[in-house]
Amino acid sequence: MFIQFLLLLLPLVQWCHAETHTFNFTTSYKNVTIPGTNRVKQVIAFNDEWPLPEIHINKGDRVQIYLTNGFEGIHRALTSLHVHGIFHNTSYGNRLQMDGPSMITQCPIPPGQTYLYNFTVDNQVGTYWYHAHQGAQYGDGFRGAFIVHDPEIPFEFDEEMVFTITDLYYEPYYDIEKQFLSRYNPMGNEPIPNQFLFNEKSWGEMKFEVDKTYLIRFINVGLFVSQYLTLEDHSFEIVEVDGVYVKSNVTDVLYLAAGQRISVLVHSKKSKPNKNYALMQIADDTMLDTIPETLNLQITNQVIYDYDLDDAEPLKNLTQETLDKRASNDFYLTTLHETPLYEKYDNQIVLDVRMDTLGDGVKYAFFNNITYVPPRIPVLTTVLTAGKLVTNPAIYGDNINAFILEKDSIVEIVLNNYDTGRHPFHFHGHNFQVVQKSPGFHVGENFDPSLQDKMTVPYNESSPLMEYPDFPMIRDTVILEPNGHTVIRFKANNPGVWFFHCHVDWHLQQGLAAVFIEDPQTLQQRETLTDNYKEVCDSVGMANKGNAAGHSNDWLNMEGLPRQPKPLAPGFTLKGYIAFFISTIVGLWGLYSITQYGLTEVIPDDEVTYDTLKKVLDDNNIQY
Numbered sequence: 001m002f003i004q005f006l007l008l009l010l011p012l013v014q015w016c017h018a019e020t021h022t023f024n025f026t027t028s029y030k031n032v033t034i035p036g037t038n039r040v041k042q043v044i045a046f047n048d049e050w051p052l053p054e055i056h057i058n059k060g061d062r063v064q065i066y067l068t069n070g071f072e073g074i075h076r077a078l079t080s081l082h083v084h085g086i087f088h089n090t091s092y093g094n095r096l097q098m099d100g101p102s103m104i105t106q107c108p109i110p111p112g113q114t115y116l117y118n119f120t121v122d123n124q125v126g127t128y129w130y131h132a133h134q135g136a137q138y139g140d141g142f143r144g145a146f147i148v149h150d151p152e153i154p155f156e157f158d159e160e161m162v163f164t165i166t167d168l169y170y171e172p173y174y175d176i177e178k179q180f181l182s183r184y185n186p187m188g189n190e191p192i193p194n195q196f197l198f199n200e201k202s203w204g205e206m207k208f209e210v211d212k213t214y215l216i217r218f219i220n221v222g223l224f225v226s227q228y229l230t231l232e233d234h235s236f237e238i239v240e241v242d243g244v245y246v247k248s249n250v251t252d253v254l255y256l257a258a259g260q261r262i263s264v265l266v267h268s269k270k271s272k273p274n275k276n277y278a279l280m281q282i283a284d285d286t287m288l289d290t291i292p293e294t295l296n297l298q299i300t301n302q303v304i305y306d307y308d309l310d311d312a313e314p315l316k317n318l319t320q321e322t323l324d325k326r327a328s329n330d331f332y333l334t335t336l337h338e339t340p341l342y343e344k345y346d347n348q349i350v351l352d353v354r355m356d357t358l359g360d361g362v363k364y365a366f367f368n369n370i371t372y373v374p375p376r377i378p379v380l381t382t383v384l385t386a387g388k389l390v391t392n393p394a395i396y397g398d399n400i401n402a403f404i405l406e407k408d409s410i411v412e413i414v415l416n417n418y419d420t421g422r423h424p425f426h427f428h429g430h431n432f433q434v435v436q437k438s439p440g441f442h443v444g445e446n447f448d449p450s451l452q453d454k455m456t457v458p459y460n461e462s463s464p465l466m467e468y469p470d471f472p473m474i475r476d477t478v479i480l481e482p483n484g485h486t487v488i489r490f491k492a493n494n495p496g497v498w499f500f501h502c503h504v505d506w507h508l509q510q511g512l513a514a515v516f517i518e519d520p521q522t523l524q525q526r527e528t529l530t531d532n533y534k535e536v537c538d539s540v541g542m543a544n545k546g547n548a549a550g551h552s553n554d555w556l557n558m559e560g561l562p563r564q565p566k567p568l569a570p571g572f573t574l575k576g577y578i579a580f581f582i583s584t585i586v587g588l589w590g591l592y593s594i595t596q597y598g599l600t601e602v603i604p605d606d607e608v609t610y611d612t613l614k615k616v617l618d619d620n621n622i623q624y
Helices: 002-017 173-180 320-326 379-385 387-391 449-455 505-510 520-526 531-539 574-599 610-619
Strands: 020-033 040-046 055-058 062-068 081-084 114-120 126-132 143-149 159-168 195-198 205-207 213-220 227-231 236-241 244-251 254-256 261-267 277-283 298-304 347-357 363-367 402-405 410-417 423-427 432-437 473-475 477-480 485-491 496-502 513-518
Touching: 020 055, 062 081, 081 114, 114 531, 126 213, 126 261, 143 159, 143 213, 173 505, 195 277, 195 298, 213 254, 227 320, 244 473, 254 261, 363 505, 379 496, 379 513, 379 520, 387 520, 410 423, 423 485, 432 477, 477 485, 496 505, 513 520
Parallel strands: 020 062, 055 143, 159 213, 205 298, 347 410, 402 513
Antiparallel strands: 020 040, 062 114, 081 126, 126 143, 159 195, 213 261, 227 254, 227 277, 236 244, 236 261, 277 298, 347 363, 410 485, 423 477, 423 496, 432 473, 432 485, 496 513
């Protein structure tokens, strides 16, 4: 009886030792010189400081982040904040409003307004990060590490380090978004980064002492490109992936997609070496449509044993093929406590990934031929004000890929990739089991898009490519390989409105997302809209009651609902569209040139050159 009494007191004891961490952050634009370069970039700062601070808490601690939108000037941007990987378990009430994605669990925060993210991290530990969840905003530096320390961490080490890796664009995200989602980019080519950073610097270093064990947490906080990491003459012992402890797995190459995290133990040399070592950071060049000569794909970071010794030299022969063979495959990792496979599912959702051009000339991303278009008010508002209609899919509109999940059901999501690119998919509010994960099937440079469906290897449940693992890997961000498939399973035990999306943020902006509305009846009992939530929505003119179109007098009335553009006209191919577009540009350019040369002797600075047009035509095999 005494032992049982102590067990009952344990949560109270933990609560008594918990701390509250309060942060007051005001966003602003700031011009900074990227360390290690002479390049000045406009970044997003907190309280006029950049890089943004790391946040360190202990399991069970409470976090209060008062985020004030301080964006002023010409570009008065909206904003929001998401702590990537934190569940916001709704068992404790009003947690869902702290998740952060705009138009899913909150209204975007306009300039001058403050939103409070107030939550406790109850049963999670490990490596996470926070970032903006409004457009591609975090690419301008709105990102930072969020570490939940475990007082009962199951391995020993002497010192801990946290490092981020990322791609970087010199131009502001809002300008790049406009250029990317434009009829001027009909092929949908993702923007090419200008450089890659290590801990927000052009190159970095870590200091080692002899005969020590280091816990190193790596986070890919980039918008787009996956990256490899390899440490000269040292090994990585993987111990945690996306906040989940795993059985020790030793490798010399790590691979991290955007949004993924990995923690490793590294054992330093037993005695003082006569050199320092290279920590190589290599971009996955298969994700890039073009590689500019000025783009350095391999960064040599330094592991310093002695500052009096020379810097390490870059490692050679790090080819893509070699790195892929050496990198650890997360499918074969096993959770530390061997969490068993969900052998049967109650609900299977098949999501086919495609990219295609619609009638406005823009290349979009699709789940099952639907590209995500935000509703007129947040999905959470609709759920909490719909009453008995909450389980009717019609009230959520037809352009957010909404799926309603039953309480405690086992859900299987099948992802079939009818695209030649890699897609790291992230799920809010849950970890999931990775039960199938095919390799990539690269189609080569001369691939004919009309053969895309034939090249893809979709999931075949009756004949899976690999055995289902007894104790599968569990994480919150998984890679869907080119022309392959991935299958995940999870238990719907966290009622909420959870975003599921590609964490290549350009693909999210193209619409590669779905919304899982989980056990909405229970959510209505647990959650109420806070005054702060309503105030922010009022300030941007959004209703605090209604369906996806903002109507509350007729819940099935979808008039005014934002929808995806209409498809291209029948028989009007993409190449035809490009040819039509270029012909129009050439004609307008000719008229413009005649006018300019007739009225002035000055040649226009923005003249479209013949070589530029010829290259576009040649790239798309268009006769001229």
